[in-house]
Amino acid sequence: MRQRFSALFQDHEIFVRTHGHVRFVRVSAIWQKRVALIAGIVLLAWAGATLAVLVNQLLSSGERAAVAQQQAAAAASEARIAKYRDNVAETAADLEDRQEQLEEWSKVHFGVEPAAVTPEPHTGAAAPAAEQAPQKTSALIDPNLPPEAQVLARLEARQEDFATRLLTAVNERAAKAEGAVAKLGMNPAALVRNAAAGRGGPFIPYRGGKGRASSLGKSFAALESALFRMEVLERTLVALPSGKPANVLMLSSSYGYRSDPFTGAGAMHSGLDFPGPLGSPILAAAPGRVVYVGQKSGYGNVVEVDHGQGILTRYAHLSGFTSTVGAQVAAGQQIAKMGSTGRSTGSHLHFEVRLNGVAVNPRRFLEAKADVLEVKDDARQRVGSVAAVRDAR
Numbered sequence: 219m220r221q222r223f224s225a226l227f228q229d230h231e232i233f234v235r236t237h238g239h240v241r242f243v244r245v246s247a248i249w250q251k252r253v254a255l256i257a258g259i260v261l262l263a264w265a266g267a268t269l270a271v272l273v274n275q276l277l278s279s280g281e282r283a284a285v286a287q288q289q290a291a292a293a294a295s296e297a298r299i300a301k302y303r304d305n306v307a308e309t310a311a312d313l314e315d316r317q318e319q320l321e322e323w324s325k326v327h328f329g330v331e332p333a334a335v336t337p338e339p340h341t342g343a344a345a346p347a348a349e350q351a352p353q354k355t356s357a358l359i360d361p362n363l364p365p366e367a368q369v370l371a372r373l374e375a376r377q378e379d380f381a382t383r384l385l386t387a388v389n390e391r392a393a394k395a396e397g398a399v400a401k402l403g404m405n406p407a408a409l410v411r412n413a414a415a416g417r418g419g420p421f422i423p424y425r426g427g428k429g430r431a432s433s434l435g436k437s438f439a440a441l442e443s444a445l446f447r448m449e450v451l452e453r454t455l456v457a458l459p460s461g462k463p464a465n466v467l468m469l470s471s472s473y474g475y476r477s478d479p480f481t482g483a484g485a486m487h488s489g490l491d492f493p494g495p496l497g498s499p500i501l502a503a504a505p506g507r508v509v510y511v512g513q514k515s516g517y518g519n520v521v522e523v524d525h526g527q528g529i530l531t532r533y534a535h536l537s538g539f540t541s542t543v544g545a546q547v548a549a550g551q552q553i554a555k556m557g558s559t560g561r562s563t564g565s566h567l568h569f570e571v572r573l574n575g576v577a578v579n580p581r582r583f584l585e586a587k588a589d590v591l592e593v594k595d596d597a598r599q600r601v602g603s604v605a606a607v608r609d610a611r
């Protein structure tokens with residue numbers, strides 16, 4: 219076959235005679251083959267085009283519709299792919315929003331910068347959930363999804379898992395704080411309600427972003443309200459004045475109705491008295507801001523400290539001040555000196571605790587049990603680390 223084909227194209231020599239001159243032209247076999255090939259291709263292309271026209275003419279209208287349908291299906295699949303690409307971009311944007319929210323919460327509520335975010339090593343209820351998580355997430359992902367969609371689905375599942383574990387941890391903390399706050403004679407539900415209504419002047423750091431989380435899904439909305447509750451209860455716990463205002467013994471029976479030392483008549487005594495040497499250091503009973511330094515009728519020299527959450531402490535009959543208005547003070551920090559100014563019969567501290575402007579017996583705070591103080595210390599550490607991150611920025 220090959221030999222027969224080659225035999226067709228043999229070198230030819232042609233003599234051409236023009237005006238008496240004879241020229242010699244040589245046509246090689248390779249040249250002949252090339253020309254034949256080009257001619258063949260042109261012929262095939264023409265035949266193909268003719269055939270297409272013919273086929274189209276021969277097709278019935280039904281057959282033509284079928285072809286049109288196939289073409290439409292191809293176009294629709296292209297549109298589906300385009301839509302899927304849009305969805306990927308949309309899903310990725312959602313995931314980014316959620317990640318930002320999680321990082322913001324980590325920073326605001328736990329003082330954790332994004333790079334250092336790790337799931338809290340938690341004992342008890344959170345631990346088994348953490349072990350089950352990988353199986354749960356991989357089972358949720360549709361194996362028919364394209365690879366890049368699977369990546370996003372995995373990310374989303376991990377975010378969900380993280381949010382769920384965070385919610386468990388936050389609820390645990392809030393429950394502990396709730397118990398401690400209740401043991402100190404406060405109403406936790408009322409505290410959260412008041413804070414949500416913007417009363418009591420608490421510093422709730424994430425308030426500005428409120429409402430955003432609900433657009434990020436149910437678990438994020440649940441997490442947002444859990445964080446709010448934890449924040450209110452723990453900050454209240456930190457603000458409650460459980461530190462001794464002076465290193466002397468208190469007259470634990472002095473709060474309430476008693477005979478007035480000046481008139482002898484029955485009168486309400488709105489604080490606790492701490493008798494001690496003149497000039498003894500007077501200490502802030504909780505962290506807060508000094509909001510009053512000066513004289514008040516009957517009280518003599520007074521310092522008042524605002525602890526937030528509607529909690530204020532008043533220190534009276536002072537002989538001198540060691541703090542100024544606006545100063546941030548830590549629990550146990552000296553703010554004044556003991557004295558006997560105002561309506562006082564001898565050197566002592568008159569110590570008052572006011573909740574939303576109403577005097578309450580400070581005893582329950584000063585006599586807080588170890589379990590309550592432990593929860594309070596835990597809360598103080600978290601709130602402190604949040605403040606440290608905020609101040610560092």
Ligand SMILES: [Zn+2]
Pocket residue numbers: 487489490491567568569
């Ligand atoms: Zn008093």
